[in-house]
Amino acid sequence: MGHICPPSVVKWLNSPLRKLIQNPREIMGDYVHQDNTVIDLGCGGGFFAVSLAEMVGKNGRVIAVDLQEEMLNITRDFAAKKKVLDRITLHQCKENDIGLSDDKVDFALAFYMVHEIPDRKRFLSQVVDILKPNAHFMIIEPKHHVKEDQFKQILNEAVSAGLELVKPLKVKGGRGMLLKLGTSK
Ligand SMILES: C[S@@+](CC[C@H](N)C(=O)[O-])C[C@H]1O[C@@H](n2cnc3c(N)ncnc32)[C@H](O)[C@@H]1O
Structure with missing residues (x-):
C-alpha cells in the first residue's frame, strides 16, 4: 500500500x-443538483460530503466512501453537527474495491485521493460502472x-x-478535470 x-x-x-480557497459550491455547484445521488470517493473527514449533502437537499443522497473507518467516523460526527447526516450513507471500501456496483450516481467526486490508489485502472473502471449516463466525474489532485x-x-x-474529458478545471492548490462517460459507454 x-x-x-x-x-x-x-x-x-x-x-x-x-472554504476560502476551495469552496465546494464554487467548484461543483454547476454539476450537483437538488435530489441528486452523489458519491464522494475518499471522503476523508467529510469536508466535501457535508457540502454535497447541503447541495442535494433533504431528498438527495450522498454516498461517502473511505478506506479508513476513522475517516468515516469523523465524517459522521461532522455531518451530524451540520444536521445532514440523514442524507449521507457511509461506506467503508477496500483498497482496490469500491464495492458499490448496485448504486448509480448523478455525480462522482474524487478530491485529493486518486494518487493514493494502488490499482487506478480497477478504480476508474469501477467508477465508470456506477455513473448514470449523464453523470459527471470530477477528479482533483x-x-x-x-x-x-x-x-x-x-x-x-x-x-x-471509458471516460472522456469534458474540460480541465482550475482549482486553487490542485489540478482538476471534469469527465463523463465516453460515447462508447
Ligand atoms: C488527502 S485525503 C482527502 C480527503 C477529502 N477528499 C478531502 O479533500 O478533504 C485522501 C482520502 O482518501 C482515502 N483513500 C485513500 N485510498 C483510498 C482507496 N483506495 N479507496 C478509498 N479511499 C481511499 C484516504 O483514507 C483519505 O481519507
Missing part, C-alpha cells in the same frame, strides 16, 4: 478556512503531490477506462 492520508490531517482538511505529467497519465487511464 502507498501513502494513505492519516486522520490527523483532517484538522487541516476540514478547516473552515479551506494536489499540485504538490501530483506533477503535470502524472496528472496527464491519470487522464489517459480515465480515457482507457
